[in-house]
Amino acid sequence: MVVRDAEATRARILEAALAEFAAVGLAGARVERIAAEAGSNVRMIYAYFGNKSGLFDAAVRSAVETMAAAVPPTPDSLAEWAGRLFDFHLEDPTALRVSLWAQLERPAVASEPMGAYLEKTLAVATRVGSARRAVDLLVIVYSIAQAWVLSPQGLLAADGSDPSSPERIVSHRAAVVRSVAAIVDLEVSQP
Amino acid sequence: MVVRDAEATRARILEAALAEFAAVGLAGARVERIAAEAGSNVRMIYAYFGNKSGLFDAAVRSAVETMAAAVPPTPDSLAEWAGRLFDFHLEDPTALRVSLWAQLERPAVASEPMGAYLEKTLAVATRVGSARRAVDLLVIVYSIAQAWVLSPQGLLAADGSDPSSPERIVSHRAAVVRSVAAIVDLEVSQP
DNA sequence: TATTGGTAAATGAATACTTACTTACATCGC
DNA sequence: GCGATGTAAGTAAGTATTCATTTACCAATA
Numbered sequence A, B: 001m002v003v004r005d006a007e008a009t010r011a012r013i014l015e016a017a018l019a020e021f022a023a024v025g026l027a028g029a030r031v032e033r034i035a036a037e038a039g040s041n042v043r044m045i046y047a048y049f050g051n052k053s054g055l056f057d058a059a060v061r062s063a064v065e066t067m068a069a070a071v072p073p074t075p076d077s078l079a080e081w082a083g084r085l086f087d088f089h090l091e092d093p094t095a096l097r098v099s100l101w102a103q104l105e106r107p108a109v110a111s112e113p114m115g116a117y118l119e120k121t122l123a124v125a126t127r128v129g130s131a132r133r134a135v136d137l138l139v140i141v142y143s144i145a146q147a148w149v150l151s152p153q154g155l156l157a158a159d160g161s162d163p164s165s166p167e168r169i170v171s172h173r174a175a176v177v178r179s180v181a182a183i184v185d186l187e188v189s190q191p
Numbered sequence C: 001t002a003t004t005g006g007t008a009a010a011t012g013a014a015t016a017c018t019t020a021c022t023t024a025c026a027t028c029g030c
Numbered sequence D: 001g002c003g004a005t006g007t008a009a010g011t012a013a014g015t016a017t018t019c020a021t022t023t024a025c026c027a028a029t030a
Helices: A006-028 A031-037 A042-049 A052-070 A075-091 A094-105 A114-128 A131-150 A166-189 B006-028 B031-037 B042-049 B052-070 B075-091 B094-105 B114-128 B131-150 B166-189
Strands: none
Touching: A006 A031, A006 A042, A006 A052, A006 A094, A006 B006, A006 B094, A031 A042, A031 A052, A042 A052, A052 A094, A075 A094, A075 A114, A075 A131, A075 A166, A094 A131, A094 B006, A094 B094, A114 A131, A114 A166, A131 A166, A131 B131, A131 B166, A166 B131, A166 B166, B006 B031, B006 B042, B006 B052, B006 B094, B031 B042, B031 B052, B042 B052, B052 B094, B075 B094, B075 B114, B075 B131, B075 B166, B094 B131, B114 B131, B114 B166, B131 B166
């Protein structure tokens, strides 16, 4: 390294960790690979993040923050929000994959951003009547927005078309948006 | 072992593998732990399944088969089918978790049951107009049925209630069924 | 029927290699 | 020179996979 910059090194490590964890998860990740990819070394990882799971936790938090910042929730139009979430995950599935791995391998960390959850729930609750129904709705909306990226290729290609073609993407995005719209309509109309 | 029974031993190994892989995934699983849990030994795993990923693949296939057999699709009432899927995943998340891990760690294996996908797609296509729309719909229906089990505890509890309470479960199941019903209605009405 | 030989099933321990984590040392900026 | 930052080479504990051997079972033979 020519220039010494703790912040920059930390950031490079975190970035490399995000990619590695998104690709192979916590158990599959290799500390040495992350260090190499970051242009740093193992020692620095332990200096900055304590241990492997500490780095993973930091990566998860970073991923969730990125996601929340990139796709701010708009309670008035959940359908459009779902569409933007879909776009975000499609363009870069890193954050989604890291979150999912956290949910499987470290559920406690995945449940951490309680504040954000509470906020969204309350915002939606005013439209749906109760907090419970808001949670039920949010759970479903999230999953619809993620469905495409998490579906096996075999299912996506079951109609004989290429799942990565632009028309195919546009088609599914439309399905996502109108599905969420239909569900929200339903929930708002019958409390 | 008192009795020598290749089939039984194989079955015990597979059962133990399912539990282990569901809990910690392919990279997190320990061959030795599986052997011990199965009341067998490591060498047998290699005799019957070749290697660790061979065992994982076998576990995935077994999980998918179990799931397909336990919750046969009913194209005429996708909503009820989603409800039964929800029940199945809730009672035992093993198959769902194994499938999800396959999707993350070995996408090729997760995409394997093409036959089942094609069948379901065709069955739904006759109701929705085109195979493409059928796939879009199926992807979303699957994800809605799984959403609860895959959501972080923090979100599920954001309304202040206990996510594992029977009333909470009943409430969400209802949300799943009526959501799918609403989406299917929409898709059938406007082709 | 008792003996023998063959084969599938099972086992414990070794092998070859990874992997998270540490230590001892170097270098930069103030 | 001193604390912060960086590096390379360890180390001890695991870990997938293989080896050498034993055990149970079966059937043919004498």
